[in-house]
Amino acid sequence: MTFLEAVRQKFFAFLIVLGAAMVLSSVAFRFLDFGHGELKFIADFGFGGMFLFGSILAVVMTAQLFFAEMDNRTALTLLAKPLSRAEFLIGKFFGVWMILGLFVIILSALLGLVLWGRAQELSLLAEQSGRVAPDFSFRGLGIFAVLQWLRLSVVAAIVLAIAAAARTFLFAVILGALTVVAGQLQWIAQDVLLKPTESMLYKSILWLTSRILPNLQQFNIGDALVLDSGTVAVTSIGWVVLSGLLYTTAYLLLGALVFRRREI
Amino acid sequence: MTSAISVRHLTKDFKMGLRGLKLRAVDSLSLEIPRGQVYGLLGPNGCGKSTTLKIVLGLVAGTSGEINILGFPSATAEARRRTGFLPEAPYFHKFLTGRELVRYCAQLSGVSAIKMESAVEAALELAAMTEAASRPIGTYSKGMLQRIGLAQAIVHDPELVILDEPTAGVDPVGAAAIGRMIRTMRDQGKTVVLCSHLLGQVEQVCDRVAIMDHGRLVLEGRVDDVLAQRDRHLMTIEALTPDARVAAESALAAHGARVRSVTHPRRSLEELFRELVTGSRDA
Numbered sequence: 449m450t451f452l453e454a455v456r457q458k459f460f461a462f463l464i465v466l467g468a469a470m471v472l473s474s475v476a477f478r479f480l481d482f483g484h485g486e487l488k489f490i491a492d493f494g495f496g497g498m499f500l501f502g503s504i505l506a507v508v509m510t511a512q513l514f515f516a517e518m519d520n521r522t523a524l525t526l527l528a529k530p531l532s533r534a535e536f537l538i539g540k541f542f543g544v545w546m547i548l549g550l551f552v553i554i555l556s557a558l559l560g561l562v563l564w565g566r567a568q569e570l571s572l573l574a575e576q577s578g579r580v581a582p583d584f585s586f587r588g589l590g591i592f593a594v595l596q597w598l599r600l601s602v603v604a605a606i607v608l609a610i611a612a613a614a615r616t617f618l619f620a621v622i623l624g625a626l627t628v629v630a631g632q633l634q635w636i637a638q639d640v641l642l643k644p645t646e647s648m649l650y651k652s653i654l655w656l657t658s659r660i661l662p663n664l665q666q667f668n669i670g671d672a673l674v675l676d677s678g679t680v681a682v683t684s685i686g687w688v689v690l691s692g693l694l695y696t697t698a699y700l701l702l703g704a705l706v707f708r709r710r711e712i
Numbered sequence: 713m714t715s716a717i718s719v720r721h722l723t724k725d726f727k728m729g730l731r732g733l734k735l736r737a738v739d740s741l742s743l744e745i746p747r748g749q750v751y752g753l754l755g756p757n758g759c760g761k762s763t764t765l766k767i768v769l770g771l772v773a774g775t776s777g778e779i780n781i782l783g784f785p786s787a788t789a790e791a792r793r794r795t796g797f798l799p800e801a802p803y804f805h806k807f808l809t810g811r812e813l814v815r816y817c818a819q820l821s822g823v824s825a826i827k828m829e830s831a832v833e834a835a836l837e838l839a840a841m842t843e844a845a846s847r848p849i850g851t852y853s854k855g856m857l858q859r860i861g862l863a864q865a866i867v868h869d870p871e872l873v874i875l876d877e878p879t880a881g882v883d884p885v886g887a888a889a890i891g892r893m894i895r896t897m898r899d900q901g902k903t904v905v906l907c908s909h910l911l912g913q914v915e916q917v918c919d920r921v922a923i924m925d926h927g928r929l930v931l932e933g934r935v936d937d938v939l940a941q942r943d944r945h946l947m948t949i950e951a952l953t954p955d956a957r958v959a960a961e962s963a964l965a966a967h968g969a970r971v972r973s974v975t976h977p978r979r980s981l982e983e984l985f986r987e988l989v990t991g992s993r994d995a
Contacts, residue, residue, distance in 0.1 A: 449805065449816065456807060520803045525864065528769045528797035529820040530789040712771040 450513055450543020460509065460547060463501045464554060470497035471558045475566060486570065487563055487582050488675055494559035495670040498552065498596055503628050505551055506603040510544045511620040514611040523712055534704035541608055541700055548600040556593035560586060563674075588673035591685060598692035599667040603628055605696045606662075609703035612710060631664035638663065662695040714783040716872050716903035717745040717768060722777030724763055724927075737763040738774070739927035745920075747782075747871075750894055750904045752918035752935075754911070760927040761907050762800070765876055769797055782871055793822060796865035800877040800907075802857060806850030810841055810860045813849060814867050821868035831867050838893060839863035855886030862893060866902075873897055874905045879913060891917050915939070948977055 454460055474493035517523040517540070527536060563584050570582050607624035614620040637658040641651065666688050672680045724738040738760040745751045755761045766772040768779055770787035781791035804813050814832050823831050836842045839859040844852070852860065858878055865873055875894070879887035887910065894917050897904050908914050914921060915935060923931040931938060952960075952974075961971050 452807065453805060521799060521801075522803055522805065524771060524799045525797070525802060525804070525817070525861075526820065527771055528792060528795070528799075529817065530793040530822060531820050532789065709773070711773070712766070 450540050451546040453516075454509055454513060454543060454547040455550070457509075457512075459512075460505065460551075463505050464551060467497045467501040467551070467555045468558055470494070470501070471555055471562060475562055485582050485675070487567060487584050488671065490563055490566060491559070491584065491670060491674050494555065494562070495592075495668075498555045498559075499599075499668075502548065502551055502555075502596060502600045503603060503625075506544070506548055506600045507607050507621055507624040507628060509547060510540075510604045510607040511611050511617050511624060513544060514540055514608060515617040515620070518712070519617075527712055533707045533710075537608060537612065537704050537707050538700060541605060544604045544608075545601055548604060549597050552593050552597045552600065556589060556596075560589050563589070584674050588675075592670045592673045595667045595669070595673075595685070595688060595692075598689060598696075599664055602662050602664070602692050602695045602699070603631075605699035605703070606631075609699045609706065612703040612707035627661065628664065631661050634658060634661045634663040635665045637661075662691065666691065713747060714780070715744045716747045716749075716751075716782060717743065717905065718778075718780045719743040719764070719768070720778045722764065722767065722779060723775050724760070724767060724772070725775045737927055738767070741777070741924070741927070741929055743922060743929065743932070745903065745905060747903050748898070748901055749919040750898050750906060750917050752914040752921040753905060753907045753924070754909075754914060754921055755924035759924045761924050762876065764924070765874060765905075765907060769795070769874065793868070794871045796868065796870035796873040798858070798861045798865045798873075798875045798878055801880060802861035804849050804857070804860070804864075806848060808849055809846050810849060810852070810856075810863070811836065811845040813860060814845070814863050817864035818867040823868050831869065835863040835867040838866065838896060840889060840893070855882045855889075858882055858886070858890060859893075862890070866897065870902070872903045872905070874907075876907045877909065878906065879908060879910055887913060944972075 471494045474490040477489075477493065517526070523536070527533065564586075567582065567584060574580060574582070603624070606627050607620060610623050610627070611620040614623070634657070637654045641654050641658060669680055669684075669688070720742050722738055722741040723736065725734040725736050727733070728735050741760070741764060753761050753764070763772065767774045768781065768786050770792065773787075779786040782794050784791040784794070808816070811832060814835055815828065818828055818831055818835075833842070836845050839862045841856065841859050841863055844856060849857070849860065858880075862875070862878065865875070878890050878894075882890065891913055894904050894906065898919075906914060906918060918935050920932070920934050921938065922929055949960075957974065964971060
């Protein structure tokens with residue numbers, strides 16, 4: 449139901465169009481590659497679009513779908529059924545999870561198409577000039593898409609936990625967006641933790657911050673996966689997946705705990 | 713046999729602001745709602761009846777007190793499995809058709825796949841929504857929204873049905889149709905709790921009523937008992953001439969009775985309206 453509701457929204461279509469436009473336009477902007485390979489520029493452009501619009505979708509859509517149920521009072525009808533609060537929240541999450549999956553699949557497919565088209569042209573040019581043709585990995589792109597889906601799922605779970613406690617849609621969106629930014633910068637806290645410090649309080653705060661907030665940068669291994677296929681160990685990918693799943697589960701549990709006491 | 717709803721010493725305080733001020737919405741309310749009857753819960757806006765219903769349904773936690781539904785604690789899934797609820801001014805996803813909504817609610821209520829279609833069709837039929845069931849909810853009138861809301865509330869054949877303002881915004885013809893549905897549910901052995909401001913309708917369909925004010929119960933009992941004025945009598949007489957009236961008054965006076973008023977019987981505006989527009993169903 450959540451998926452059907454979300455997929456009908458103009459906001460979803462709008463972000464798909466924006467994301468697709470960004471991926472497709474990367475070919476036109478490839479002269480701005482700053483000396484890197486063209487395929488890397490196109491891939492980075494696509495990754496950026498997927499992250500930016502995917503994060504907006506995860507934050508806004510999750511909060512919007514949750515508060516639509518509260519404000520329209522459809523939650524009254526649903527929660528009067530033999531449905532637990534946790535089931536309601538998890539149902540919301542899976543609806544958003546599916547829409548995020550659809551978003552990632554569409555943009556990844558487009559990115560794959562653009563990369564493949566340009567790679568074909570570049571290999572023809574390389575043949576003529578006797579150079580080595582650049583290449584990319586479809587399998588790596590597939591793995592990257594799964595990781596992005598997982599990253600956006602973590603964001604959706606965090607926003608759902610915030611929304612379960614928040615009174616207004618705006619508060620949930622703003623705090624959710626700030627959490628995404630903090631998650632992107634979380635590696636800094638981890639980095640500082642490695643350096644010696646005398647303040648235990650400082651170290652404790654950093655440790656706590658680096659554990660509570662997921663490190664969203666760990667999902668940014670698109671270059672290595674897509675352009676340098678084989679350079680990322682399977683165990684590393686496994687750890688990233690495990691971390692994503694753990695954070696998603698933990699924030700969903702937290703959300704369910706908070707929502708249990710909410711007055712509808 | 714246990715009551716359909718048993719409320720004992722229920723109190724609900726809402727915290728207001730950061731100073732810890734409390735607003736008491738329900739004040740030590742005790743109620744026993746018997747099974748198989750239509751029970752009216754009445755009171756002015758803000759008297760605590762909607763809060764009471766929400767606590768009964770487990771949507772809001774009471775501050776103190778105990779509530780059981782059909783012998784089960786009210787916050788349990790077991791209690792909600794036996795209960796159907798139509799909220800005030802119900803809102804449903806507009807892109808669904810009526811049948812899809814009722815089927816979705818049946819799934820949530822645990823209706824088995826084998827019984828699903830028959831349960832959905834029976835609920836639609838009782839709510840007189842079979843014809844419009846294939847239309848998107850976005851095209852429904854207010855009366856149809858209430859009726860499809862009623863269908864989703866009863867699709868899992870609950871023993872207890874709670875209706876919060878089921879006739880709000882519905883014209884008298886539609887309201888009368890909902891009244892008939894309530895009576896049908898009672899005839900099927902269900903307990904119906906009706907929360908309404910339409911006192912005329914409550915009087916017509918309810919067996920018992922409770923009146924709340926400022927979170928407290930101020931009156932409870934059978935409708936006939938609470939409304940009857942045992943020391944007064946009403947006679948409806950045809951062809952009463954002035955002479956006959958004087959003679960009747962004299963005869964009554966001889967037995968110590970006194971005629972307090974003589975008026976013409978009136979139909980209610982609702983009765984007149986329904987009589988005039990009969991046949992224009994709310995569709």
